Amino acid sequence: xxxxxxxxxxxxxxxxxxxxxxxxxxxxxxxxxxxxxxxxxxxxxxxxxxxxxxxxxxxxxxxxxxxxxxxxxxxxxxxxxxxxxxxxxxxxxxxxxxxxxxxxxxxxxxxxxxxxxxxxxxxxxxxxxxxxxxxxxxxxxxxxxxxxxxxxxxxxxxxxxxxxxxxxxxxxxxxxxxxxxxxxxxxxxxxxxxxxxxxxxxxxxxxxxxxxxxxxxxxxxxxxxxxxxxxxxxxxxxxxxxxxxxxxxxxxxxxxxxxxxxxxxxxxxxxxxxxxxxxxxxxxxxxxxxxxxxxxxxxxxxxxxxxxxxxxxxxxxxxxxxxxxxxxxxxxxxxxxxxxxxxxxxxxxxxxxxx
Numbered sequence: 001x002x003x004x005x006x007x008x009x010x011x012x013x014x015x016x017x018x019x020x021x022x023x024x025x026x027x028x029x030x031x032x033x034x035x036x037x038x039x040x041x042x043x044x045x046x047x048x049x050x051x052x053x054x055x056x057x058x059x060x061x062x063x064x065x066x067x068x069x070x071x072x073x074x075x076x077x078x079x080x081x082x083x084x085x086x087x088x089x090x091x092x093x094x095x096x097x098x099x100x101x102x103x104x105x106x107x108x109x110x111x112x113x114x115x116x117x118x119x120x121x122x123x124x125x126x127x128x129x130x131x132x133x134x135x136x137x138x139x140x141x142x143x144x145x146x147x148x149x150x151x152x153x154x155x156x157x158x159x160x161x162x163x164x165x166x167x168x169x170x171x172x173x174x175x176x177x178x179x180x181x182x183x184x185x186x187x188x189x190x191x192x193x194x195x196x197x198x199x200x201x202x203x204x205x206x207x208x209x210x211x212x213x214x215x216x217x218x219x220x221x222x223x224x225x226x227x228x229x230x231x232x233x234x235x236x237x238x239x240x241x242x243x244x245x246x247x248x249x250x251x252x253x254x255x256x257x258x259x260x261x262x263x264x265x266x267x268x269x270x271x272x273x274x275x276x277x278x279x280x281x282x283x284x285x286x287x288x289x290x291x292x293x294x295x296x297x298x299x300x301x302x303x304x305x306x307x308x309x310x311x312x313x314x315x316x317x318x319x320x321x322x323x324x325x326x327x328x329x330x331x332x333x334x335x336x337x338x339x340x341x342x343x344x345x346x347x348x349x350x351x352x353x354x355x
Contacts, residue, residue, distance in 0.1 A: 061198045062140040063179055065092075069133050077101075080126040084143040086161065087120045088205060089136050090172045096132035112166055115173040119163040119209060137176035139201060149202040150212065152255040161209035171204050181308075195245030196272040199260055223259075223266040227252040231263060235275050239282065239302045245271070275302075280316050283309065287325040294321055 077099075080087075091112045100108040103125045111132070112118070120126055150157055175197055182194060206212040223231065234243065234251050248271065249259035263271045279301045286297045298309035313321045 061142075061145060061201075063176075063183070063194075064138050064140075065136070065180060065183055066138060067135045068130065071130055071132055071134075075129050075131055077127050077129045080120075080122065080128065082125065083122050085122045086141045086143075086146065087118075087122055088139040088141065088172065088201075089118045090169065090176050091116045092135040092137060092173075092176070095134045095136065098131050098134070099129040101127040108165060113168065115168045115170055116166050117163060117169040117172050118165070119161045119205070121160060137179065139176075141202070141205075146202070146206075149199075149257065150206065152257040153203070153206075153212075155206065155212045158206060158210035158212060161205060162211070163209045169208075171208075172201065175201050175204070191242055191244040192248075192275060193272055195256060196260065196270065199245070199257060203257075220265055221258065221262045223252065223262045227254070228263070228266055231259070231271065232274070235271070236278060239275075239279060240300055242302055276312065276316070279303065280313060283313060283321065284317075284324065284328075287321055288328050290325060294325075297321070 091114055093114050095112045095116075097111050098108075099106060102120075147157060149155075178197055179194070230251050231248055234248055245256050245260065249256050252259055254262065260271060263274075267274060269277075283297055283301045286292055286300065292300070294309065295306045298304075298306045301309065303309035303312065310321055313319075313324070317324065319327075
């Protein structure tokens with residue numbers, strides 16, 4: 001493994017950092033990196049996408065959540081570093097007041113409502129000043145990553161995004177909400193889900209704000225039988241440690257975008273959903289065997305910890321892992337993978353709390 005690449009960011013985009021902070025981005029392909037910083041009362045959790053070893057030495061996408069509950073009495077005006085990238089910011093709650101300058105001219109003074117989105121091109125000179133508490137998620141999309149996406153999907157290169165000031169976008173808001181749990185989970189087990197969400201984000205902003213055609217999403221390309229089998233085998237082989245969407249796509253000789261679309265066209269479900277089903281199926285087998293703790297089962301099935309495992313298990317089956325284990329016990333065989341959910345009795349609300 002090559003040495004980590006150290007990126008020093010000074011007062012990053014829209015106050016991403018209010019003082020010098022070192023972000024260490026892992027250089028191994030297919031591994032995301034989580035960093036958490038608290039600077040002058042602003043809590044920042046950041047996750048970077050897996051690096052594309054074939055194209056660039058930098059991450060495709062950096063996602064960070066910024067939370068400030070007590071703004072400083074004299075808020076500084078923050079210079080946003082220039083770079084070949086776009087910033088997409090979505091507000092998780094109402095943001096009462098801030099100011100924004102572009103090329104020395106004040107372009108916004110006021111607030112933003114929950115779900116409001118702002119897209120800026122960071123090759124321009126931007127400065128901002130936060131005058132109230134805020135909570136938002138920020139996506140930093142490199143120019144190279146955007147060009148790679150449009151090339152893979154057969155689109156023209158996007159020069160700019162046309163996003164009206166204060167535009168409300170529930171899609172980006174909910175994508176951000178889906179990523180928030182990942183920010184608190186370091187390691188590479190979430191690379192696959194992170195890849196899927198980033199592709200959805202790219203497709204949405206390219207179509208809505210970049211005026212790109214969405215016809216490629218409706219194309220009916222399918223995986224060849226060998227590609228489908230190889231993809232499923234590869235995911236099952238890497239169930240515990242996880243694998244990025246890019247690595248799986250490469251096994252099939254496809255780009256991320258084409259693999260994701262063709263897998264869904266072939267199987268009727270996304271690769272992410274299929275993998276989650278297989279993880280729960282294996283978990284039920286291990287629960288029925290009753291030979292391991294819930295934490296051990298969680299890690300063996302590719303979940304970050306027992307809490308993550310329990311949340312997903314209950315969401316997909318309607319019951320907790322502990323209740324499933326008690327009611328099915330040793331020797332009970334779960335359903336086949338193509339019919340993954342056994343009918344179960346609802347977990348009694350008055351019963352003992354299960355893990």
